[in-house]
Structure formats: structure tokens, C-alpha cells
Amino acid sequence: MSSENKKAEKIIVTSALPYANGPIHLGHIAGAYLPADIFVRYHRLKGSDIVFVCGSDEHGVPITLRAEMEGITPQDVVDKYHEMNKKSFERIGISFDNFSRTTLPLHHETSQDFFTKIHDKNFLKKKVDIQFFCPQCKRFLADRFVEGKCPNCGSFGARGDQCEKCGTWLDPAKLIEPKCKLCGTTPVAKETEHYYIPLGDFQSKLEKWILKKDDWKDNVVNYCKGWFDQGLEDRAVTRDLDWGIPVPLDDLKNKVLYVWFDAPIGYISSTKEWAIKQGEPDKWKEYWCNPDAKLYHFIGKDNIVFHALFFPAILMAYGGYNLPENVVANEFLNIESRKISTSQNYAIWLDDYLDKYPVDPLRYCLAAISPESKDSDFSWVDFQARNNNELADILGNFINRTLVFICEKFEGRIPEPGGLSEADKDILARTNAGLDSLTENIEKFHVKSALSDLMGIARSANKYFNDNEPWVTIKKDRTKCANTLYTSAQIIKKLTLGMSPFLPFTSEKLRNILNIQSEFENGNWEEIKNKLLDEGSPVSKPEILFHKFDDKVIQKEIDALKSKVENAIENNGNEVPDKQEKTVEDISIDDFRKLDLRVAKIKSVSRVPNTDKLMKLEIDDGDDVRFIVSGIAEHYDEQDLVGNSIILLANLKPAKIRGEVSNGMLLAAEEGGDLALLKTDKEMKPGSRIT
């Protein structure tokens, strides 16, 4: 109350813009959205002046590719997923103040303004690069738009960035018989010009800024340090595409801004859009440009570089904007010990869950396993346990037993207390202390601890209820019984408050049951915490807040995931390695026979340019001539090798090393940095098997 005149803290919170070419899954929610929402919901109740923005990221190559393949326009693609994801977020209660999209004219203008101003301030430099150009489509082809024969496994349909079949990372230039993915024409290499932001010029400023941040999570700071150590390099901020924000300069007319240039600016545009909807178009500046306001980015760890380095550099270049107060990066969520893979459909899609099950248990579980400091694992069994014996048995049951008691023995009205005992006062004080710890943890982004504070309150409330045996005192000492139920009801009210950031839908139900909606709408956290329910005020008949999950339901979900894995293996041909499986020392003779070891003759040798250790060997394996790349240049000269026979592992999966494809591996013994090639002790024909 003494702080009533103090100005409310101004905060802007962003969650990573979801990419509008697919639906939302649990990993997204756990990483970037739920932690932010919990933080925001708390701050709103605390009375902070907080705005929470997000939106769809609708530019970039994958969207155009998807559009071309489906024969629809990119706009159709983003329209579909924007609407779908927006609804998904509403359903799980992510309470954005504004959910915008980067195809809005407002966003285009904002991004172009950024580009123009940074360009005019001479922060950008223009460079020439070489890329494939399709003469038929009359445009440059992004890596993914080039298709051809994989130089490694020989299969057709490899993309310019990666071969779908063998998984090797490629360079479009290495594809055999490259074709334009869309029209099939053979592309030509052509020069192209782009603008780059020289991040190196910002390195010292960025370093100084980040190294001062002692409250940032270690993972974020360390990640940045890694980049600093390597030295920041120029990064292209324009692309040869026709889907995106046009470069606002005459010299690069048909190009667009790089999607990672415009996406973070989407946070600003989204705030602008919000301000316009508020009827105060300039209000966004209070959050972005006012030095007293604080900016928080909630993201997954894969986006650290863009939020901690790239975007801040852009903001520095532009000038007049706040840099983020904190970049809250979460680790990844696995599902049943396995990495989420959208391409293999190994995920739990949010809408699938919400179509079947209630929302708050999911929020609870995801918050409880929040991947704050390390990757965490969602398992259905764990989910069931948390729902059944934490939410239902401890929290739900305390509320239910109290309310049922009040309804049955006190005519559904908060009992009139008759002088609270020490025990009554004590539990109320400890409940408040629990709430204080909870809020402190939320402010520090410790979602897991905050949640266990909440459950701790419910636990001690149950104990209190047990210890005071109202079912006994109702018969012998009605005043004491009234005190116990009065106190328990107060705890329920405090729980209603404490759960609201995590379990907003349940909290809402309780507000209705306790008839305290208006208090939550008008009051702030401290007031609500301290104000007690009035004696005699009515309580509605309670409903069961959390239902238990049956074993059968859980088993069905587990089976569904298993079959997803099996499908993925079938489609992919090679199994996703099970990380539970340990490599054992002993192998069978059958394992050995999997190795195609044979004698091979070296026909010619050349050094791989610009490398210290690599040699490219042309060898005769008995059936054919192939190339392998080997790191032996420090130990052998070209002329020592030609004509020699070596032992070749012929069926090793091909790989690209420094741009050269290696189709096998030669065997050599190593001892403290010294190398010796393996040979047979008398001359054998190339192709002779090693058995």
C-alpha cells in the first residue's frame, strides 16, 4: 500500500514467433510460450504495466517451397497456419496481448524502415556471391530448390542443402545433374549481390553488454561466448526470393529481406499493431524506446544467436531502442526419451492433445518439467502421475474436501470464526510465505520451483486439515470446526491466486465458486493475497477440478507414439539410434561380416586445397574406381602412396569432407600422433576380401 504512488513497472515480453508452415507441438509450448505466459500472468496481477506480444513468422524459403509443392500460394500457406496456431495458443491459454503476423503491411513498413535507416547509417555492406540461377523460372534458387543426384549415395531427389536419403549435408554445387526443383531446368551458376551486416563491427559492444549480464542464464551467456571466441562474421540480410519483404533500395529491386532480419522486428510491429488497437498508435514506444521499460525474450535455445547477438546488433545500429533485459532461453523437450522430429511426425501436437484432454493438467505438467537448465523429458506415465497424485489427490482433493464440508455442514457459507487458534494463524502465515516464495521464483524465471511452492501449500493445507479433524470437532466443538473450515477456505482463496499463472482455467472456476471474480479483475496480487474471504459469503457447490487419467488412456497414447517411431523407421530405412542402448565391447562374427574390408590400390593422389591434413585418393577397389578422402597428408607424400595397396573399408557411408566426397576409409594404425598404413604382407589383387 505504501507503494501505491510508485509507477508500475513497464515490461514488454515476447515469445519466439512460430513459423507459419506447421502446427504447434508440446516442445514449442514448454520452451517459449508457457514460461512467458506464466511470467506475464503473474505480472498482470501484480499490477505491472506489461505487454505480451507474438505473431506468425510468415516469410522464408520453407513456406514458398511448401506452397509450390501443394500448388497454392505462400499466402494460402501462412493464412492457414496463422489461424490454426493462433487458435491453438488461445486454447492452451497463452495470453498474448497481440498475436500479429509478419505479412502485415505495418510489419513490412517497420522492417523496411529498419533496413533503410541502418543502410543510410552505413552499417551494411554489399558483396557479390555465386548462386544457382534457373533460366526458366528466372530466379535464383535457394539451396532447397535445387535438386539432383546425391554425390554420396547416388540417389535422386537430393536437395541442395541435404540429401533426404543418406542425410548428408550438401552444397548445391556438389549435386550431380542439378535441376530446379520446380521446373526441372538445369540451373546455371550466376553472380548475385547482397547486403551483409558486419557483426564483427558490433562484437566489442555486444561483448561488453552481455558480459555484464550476471543474471542471464549460463546457457545463453556461454553460447554467446562461444560465438565471440570464434569471432562474429558478416551475415547476409537479403535474399534472392520473391516471397518476403522487398528490399527498399533501387539497386536490389527484386530481392527480399532475410527472414531472420525481419522476424525479430516482428516483435516491434506486433506491439505497434497492439497500440493501434488500443487507440494510442504511439504507445508502443513506451515499451521499446523508454529506457525504464524492460524487454524480455522467451525463446528456445536454438534461437539464442538471433536474440542475443543478431537482433541486438540491429537495434544498436538503428539506435534509440532498448536492448533486452534478459533473453530467457529454454532447453529442449524430449518425448518419451526421444527427440521431437516434426519431419518424422514424432511429436505430440497441441491440438491433438486439446481435442481429447483438459488444458490445465498439460500446463501443469509442462511447467513442472520445464526445460530450464537442461533438456527434459515428457512421458505419459509421468504426466499421469503428476495429474493423478499431485493435481487431483493433493491440490484438487484439498479444495474439494473443504468445499464439500462447508456446503454440507455450514449451509454453503464461509463459517463464522470464533477467535483463531495459533495453528490457524500459523497455517495462514505459512501459506502467505509460500506465495511469496512462489512469486519470487516466477520473477527469477524458476517455474519449476514456483510450482513446487504451490504444491507445498496444498500439502501443508491437507496436513492442517487432518490435524484439526473437523469431522470430529463438528460434533464436539463447533467453534473450533468453524475456525478450521474458515481457515481452509482462506487457503483455497490463496491457492486460487497462486495457481492463476499456471492453471488459469482452474483458477477461473474457483473464482466463480468462491464468488470473487471482481476482486481478481480489480485488485492486485498483494491485495488479493491479504484480503480474506468474508464470513457468511456464499460458496457454490464444488465440481471436481481434476479428473484422473486411466491407465488405459495413457497406454493408448504411449502405443500411438511407438507406432509413430516405427513408421518413421520404415520410411527412413535407418533406425533412429536408441540412446538407451550402450555400445558393448564384444561383437559377433556376423557384426564383423558387415564390414566390407578389402585390398585396394592407390592410382593417384592429390591434396585437398587449403587443408593441412587431407588427401584425396583415387583407388581401385577391384570392382571400380572410387575416391576417398583421408587425413594423412602430414604423414605421407603423394609419391610415397601412388601404386601402394591399402586396406579399404568399402561400405562406409559416404561423407563430404571439406567439400570433397569420400566413398570409404583407409585403415591405419595410430600411436601418439604417428600414423602407419595397413597393408598385406604380400601383394594381393585389388578387391581381395579381408576375412
Add this chain to the structure above:
RNA sequence: GGCGGAGUAGCUCAGCUGGUUAGAGCACUGGAAUCAUAAUCCAGGUGUCCGGGGUUCGAAUCCCUGCUCCGCUACCA
């Protein structure tokens, strides 16, 4: 190979800048109670704090080294 993170009870994890008998939840066992969603509460751990060295009066916590897992990266193949 380099850099970073991690390795703590059966399981999931907490343990900040070193300090009394190393913690929580779940699971498990026994007991109390019966208002309540067969829910609650109490009691119970002999854990080589990954292995091995070292610094220190004292280390899960700091240093070195080895192993394993994850991420990024690279001139392993």
C-alpha cells in the same frame, strides 16, 4: 578434434559464490485417520554426490585427468 552443458537415492530432479549427520517429489514398506476424487497425514534410505588424483582444517560444490551422454562446431571417415 575444439568449445559448451550434463553425469547426485529405483525414477524425475534441487543443491548459489566450498562448512554441522547430502535434499525434494514420485515409487516402495509400515502405521494413523475416514470429511474428501479408494483421496489425506505420519514414519522409514546402508545414496562410492561418474572414476582417479590434487588444493584445503574441511569439497557433490574449486583445480587437473579419464569415462559416458547431449548441443554447437571442425581439415575423423
